[in-house]
Amino acid sequence: MHKSWWKITAVVLLVYTIVGGFLMDVPRLFILNESIRNLYFHVSMWFTMMILFCVSLVYSIKYLRTQKYRNDVFASAFAGTGTFMGLLGYATGAVWANYTWVTDQGQSLSNILKEPKLLGAGIAILIYCAYFVLRGSFTDIDKRARVTAVYNIFAFAMLFPTIWIIPRLVGSLHPGAPGSESGNPALNFNDIDSRLRMVFYPAVLGWTLLAVWISTIKIRIKLLSDKSLL
Amino acid sequence: MKKLFLAFLLLATNILLFASSAAAQAEQPEMADAMRSNGKIYVVVAVCLIILFGLIGYVIRIDRKLSKLEKQSRD
Numbered sequence: 001m002h003k004s005w006w007k008i009t010a011v012v013l014l015v016y017t018i019v020g021g022f023l024m025d026v027p028r029l030f031i032l033n034e035s036i037r038n039l040y041f042h043v044s045m046w047f048t049m050m051i052l053f054c055v056s057l058v059y060s061i062k063y064l065r066t067q068k069y070r071n072d073v074f075a076s077a078f079a080g081t082g083t084f085m086g087l088l089g090y091a092t093g094a095v096w097a098n099y100t101w102v103t104d105q106g107q108s109l110s111n112i113l114k115e116p117k118l119l120g121a122g123i124a125i126l127i128y129c130a131y132f133v134l135r136g137s138f139t140d141i142d143k144r145a146r147v148t149a150v151y152n153i154f155a156f157a158m159l160f161p162t163i164w165i166i167p168r169l170v171g172s173l174h175p176g177a178p179g180s181e182s183g184n185p186a187l188n189f190n191d192i193d194s195r196l197r198m199v200f201y202p203a204v205l206g207w208t209l210l211a212v213w214i215s216t217i218k219i220r221i222k223l224l225s226d227k228s229l230l
Numbered sequence: 231m232k233k234l235f236l237a238f239l240l241l242a243t244n245i246l247l248f249a250s251s252a253a254a255q256a257e258q259p260e261m262a263d264a265m266r267s268n269g270k271i272y273v274v275v276a277v278c279l280i281i282l283f284g285l286i287g288y289v290i291r292i293d294r295k296l297s298k299l300e301k302q303s304r305d
Contacts, residue, residue, distance in 0.1 A: 007293075011286055018282060022275045028259045213289060220296050224303060 007213055013206030017041075020199045027193045031100055038096050039196055040203040045089030047204045048211045050159075052082030053128075055212075057156045060149040069229060072145035075152060076135060077218040081211050083128045090121055101173050117174035120162040127155045127162075141229065 021040040029036060059075035062068075101112055112118070134151055138144030167174060223230065 007290075014282055014286070015279065018278045019275060022271060022278070030259050033259060210286075210289075213293075217289070217292055217296060220300065224296070224300060227303060 006209055010206055010209030010213060013202045014210060017044075017199060017203040017206050021203065024199060025195055027195060035096060035100060036196070038092065040199050042089060042092040042096055043200070044204045044207045045085050045092060046163075048208045049082045049086040049089060051208050052078045052085065052211055052215065053156055053159060056082060056152060060152040063145055063149045067142075067146075069141065069145060069226075070223070072149065073219055073222045073226070075149060076132075077215045077222065079128060079131060079152060080218065081215040083125060083132075085207075085211055086121070086125045086128070090125065093118075093121075097173075112173070115173055116170045117163070117167040117172045120166050124159050124162045127158050131155055 017040055021037055026034070026036050056075045056078035059071045059078065063071035063075060097112065097115075097118075101115075131148060131151055135144060135148050138147065
């Protein structure tokens with residue numbers, strides 16, 4: 001394996017995430033209890049998704065500037081892994097919310113299904129799914145690369161209103177939204193506990209590196225199979 | 231191997247003692263102290279580590295195979 005130092009870093013950080021994440025001390029909070037440890041897993045999935053989408057955006061812009069097919073391969077691989085991490089984040093969030101949002105304090109399932117953060121994240125992931133539908137609908141490689149690069153920029157621009165802005169405007173049960181102080185005593189990133197930070201930041205880095213590793217494998221496969229085109 | 235096991239056991243009991251002394255403190259939100267005092271949280275950690283190592287080993291294998299293929303197509 002060439003350039004393996006960051007791959008080793010990824011493995012070390014992930015082992016630390018699991019060992020430290022399960023065994024180290026965490027703040028004692030009502031309702032959340034031990035499930036606060038999900039911070040190291042569920043939240044880092046979304047961080048990884050955001051980072052990979054940013055990288056994908058950079059390569060899409062690079063493609064539009066240089067018209068090099070290589071950049072298109074990079075952009076689509078990072079967007080693909082990013083969408084996958086987003087789906088994992090959504091699935092883990094569904095499990096977590098099921099045990100912490102549906103409590104005996106009057107929250108009902110219909111409230112949770114109307115949750116703006118869930119709808120926003122769903123829309124964001126669907127927009128990125130449409131990116132792959134769009135990619136599949138072209139037969140001409142240059143046209144596909146150009147049109148999907150532009151679409152990728154649009155998708156990235158839609159990501160911010162759907163997952164960051166709207167849930168904060170309308171209030172949400174999800175931590176970080178204005179309604180959450182009343183409904184959910186979850187952590188606020190302004191005063192996130194230092195014990196959580198000690199595992200959380202390495203966890204984000206570890207999961208991101210793993211996702212980048214998988215993306216590079218996808219890129220190398222694509223570059224190898226399209227060698228005649230390059 | 232036996233020595234390693236013994237060392238691990240000592241470490242585990244050490245952590246156990248810490249956990250039980252923490253549990254003896256005044257009323258606080260309920261955490262998994264009971265689970266830890268049985269030592270079974272380590273089972274979960276072991277399972278997760280096996281899964282992680284399995285996945286990473288799989289990725290490494292794919293990476294290696296791909297490197298070989300790249301080398302073949304280069305020459």
